[in-house]
Amino acid sequence: MKKRAIILSTAITFGFIAVVFRLVDIMLFNHEWFSERAKFQQIRKExxxxxxxxxxxxxxxxxxxxxxxxxxxxxxxxxxxxxxxxxxxxxxxxxxxxxxxxxxxxxxxxxxxxxxxxxxxxxxxxxxxxxxxxxxxxxxxxxxxxxxxxxxxxxxxxxxxxxxxxxxxxxxxxxxxSEKAYVFRDAKGNVLSDGQSFSLSKEVxxxxxxxTIDEGLQYILEKNLDAAYLQWHAASATAIMMDPYTGEILAMANRPTFDINDPSNAAPSQRRNRAITDCYEPGSTFKIIAGTAALEEGLVKPDTRFDCSAGYIEVGGKRIKDPHKHGVLSFKEVIQKSSNVGTIKIGLSLGRERLYEYIKRFGFGEKTGIDLTGEASGWVYSPSKWSGTSIGAISIGQEVAVTPLQILRAYASIANGGFLVRPYVVSKVVSPEGNTIYKTNPETKRILSEKTANLFREILKTVTEEGGTALEAAVDGNQVAGKTGTAQLIDPKTKRYSKDKYVSSFVGFVPADKPRIAMIVVIHEPKGQIYGGVVAGPVFKRIASESLSYLSIPRDDSGEKGLLMISKNVTGK
Missing domain, CATH: 3.90.1310.10 (Penicillin-binding protein 2a (Domain 2))
Incomplete structure (x- = not known):
């Protein structure tokens, strides 16, 4: 028993001495090597x-x-x-x-x-x-x-x-x-409780x-666009609201739409921003080009007369008609009543080169430069590629392809006194610390004289007055300046204009004399009605009325005239 005890004691002593020497080696002689190895195993970059x-x-x-x-x-x-x-x-x-x-x-x-x-x-x-x-x-x-x-x-x-x-x-x-942090993990990869003290734990x-979007205006615009889209059983619909002086987009929407929290369940047609990607023949809203060009070039005055009594005009062997026969119309009435015959006569007086020059001045055939992806430029052929009928067709908005935003920008130039603006949707970019690191500055370019813009603005006011094509676009208390558009779509089967598929639109600005908003409404393939003044005009009216109230913009008749009207309503006299 004594011998066994000596052997056991000796073994334990030598074992203890070996452990001591190993600890001395680890802790003193090779401490740095083992320390680095431990960190490599325990500390991970995240x-x-x-x-x-x-x-x-x-x-x-x-x-x-x-x-x-x-x-x-x-x-x-x-x-x-x-x-x-x-x-x-x-x-x-x-x-x-x-x-x-x-x-x-x-x-x-x-x-x-x-x-x-x-x-x-x-x-x-x-x-x-x-x-x-x-x-x-x-x-x-x-x-x-x-x-x-x-x-x-x-x-x-x-x-x-x-x-x-x-x-x-x-x-x-x-x-x-992305930044990296260091955390302690055990052998199974679990983060140890005290690891945070060693991490670069901060929110990146x-x-x-x-x-530039206003949530309130966006809601008003979308609510009314929804109603129109359903009412007319339309294939699609678009509306855009813009500040005509700066180019800031205040609201923009398309139908159909989708839930951005669940985009995977939306078809590409629902996700497409039709306001900037889809091109169409604008029809009568394009008459702004021939009209302003003739005024700017001094070829017409508001009271210049045009004989439209035949109800049609032949251009290049093709007869182009007015929807309704008119007699002799003044230049102002040609725009007010949207006469094709009168507008084509104006276009012919300009000639191919000048008409094309003004089309390009207004930015058609080119991207507007809006800070969104997927914008289309549309297309406008140069005069060398025009046929004999092209000058007549283009004057009334055929043989050209535009986006809704391009048309809206053209009318904004009338609202702001003759400047073409670059639309944008981002006002500024701000760092997490609150510093502005990028800011969008409005970009404008004069394309018309102020005199021409003001004259054409007065003419556009008459479109929503008695005798105009857009009475249903008139806003109670604030005068609207604008233009209707009713354009036939090309039938993909026959390659000719369809007899039952149209694009109905209205574009304008309000209040007419001191515009706060410019807006376009485009309804594709409405069922039951086709005219822009009937289909799109009321949508413009509802959106504009609610928006003016939301923005606390006073009525045009809020002065002495308004007080007189209130007095009459109260007294009944």
Whole structure:
């Protein structure tokens, strides 16, 4: 027994001495080497997810924000009872168990189960303490207004990369370069509780974008566009509201539309921003070109007479008619009554080259330069490619293709005294610290004299007065200046103008003498009625009336004239 005790004691002593020498070697002689190795095993670099900047309307209301979520992943080699795990998770995230099971059985060390799940749902899964299941914090883009301004804002993909609209166009501003943090992890990769003290834990934010859009005006415009789209069983509809002096887009919408929180369930036709991508023959709204050009060149005056009594005119062997016969009309009445015959005579007096020059002055055939993706330039052929009938057709808005925004911009130049503006939807970009790092400045170019613009404005006022084509576009209390458009669509089968498919539009500005808003309404393929004054005019009226009230713009008759009218209403005299 004594011998055994000596052997055991000796073994323990030598073992203790070996441990001491090893500890001395680790702690004194090779401390730095082992310390670095431990850090390499325990401390991991983690990419800090970037939160995209917020998108605000012009009054600071949030249109695009971020939500904190968690993504669920798995290490299939660690999962026990995949069938039970798949079923347990599926119940909590509303996903089919067979889809989850396929991910759990994958031959890999890492696999996503579901990205960007509500934290309340992931917590219920965490409580199950399932082996092989992990969670990663992620940021999800969220649009609190649903489909409001969807074609302007756009959306992102699952990795928060901008795909359309402002989200895509201003992606480099909304995002920031990812940063890295260092965290302590155990052998299974779990973050240790004291790891945060060693991390570069801070929130990485992108820059905020402030739009020119007003949420209130956007709602008014979309609500009334919805009603018209349904009323006329239209194929599509577009409306745009703009500040005619600066080019700021105050509201823009299209129908059909989509929910930007769920873009994957929307067809491409729903996601398309028709206001800037879809081209059409504008019809009578294009008569602004021949009209202003003739005034600017001194070829006509408001009272210049045109004989339209035949009801038609022949150009290049083709007879072009007026919808209704007129007699002898003044230049003002040609525009007011939208006479094709009178307008073509004006176009003929200008000639091909001058007419084309003014078309280009107004920016047709070129992009407006709006800060949104996918804008179309439309097309306008040069005079060398015109046929014998082209000068007549183009004068009344045929044989050209335009976007709704191009037409609106042309009428804004009348509203603002003769300047062509560049439309834009982003007012400024602001850093997370509140510093302005980018600001959009209005861009204008004079294309008409102030005299011509003012004369044509007076003529456009008569369009919504007695004898004009847009009585239903008139706004109670504020004078409207504008123009109707009723254009036939080309039948893709016959390659000729359709007898039953039209584009109905109205474009104008209000109050006419001191414009605050310029607006266009375009309804494609309305059923039951076709004329712009009947189909689009009332939509303009409703949007304009509500918008003027929202903006607290006084009535034109709010002065002495208004008091007199109120007195008459009260006294009955």
């Amino acid at each position: 990419i800090i997810p970037v939160k995209r900047g917020i998108i605000f309307d012009r009054r600071g209301r949030e249109l695009a924000i971020n939500l904190d979520t968690e993504s669920i992943y798995c290490d299939p080699s660690e999962v026990i009872s995949p069938n039970k795990v798949a079923f347990a998770i599926s119940e909590r995230i509303n996903q089919k168990p067979e889809i989850i099971l396929a991910k759990l059985n994958a031959d890999k060390k890492f696999n996503w189960i579901e990205r960007k799940v509500n934290i309340e749902y992931t917590q219920s899964i965490k409580d199950l303490k399932l082996r092989g299941i992990g969670f990663a914090p992620e940021v999800k883009r969220y649009y609190p207004k649903g489909s409001l301004a969807s074609h302007i804002i756009g959306f992102v993909n699952v990795d928060n990369d901008g795909l359309e609209g402002i989200e895509q166009k201003y992606d480099k501003y909304l995002t920031s370069r 934010m992108g820059n905020n974008v402030v739009l």
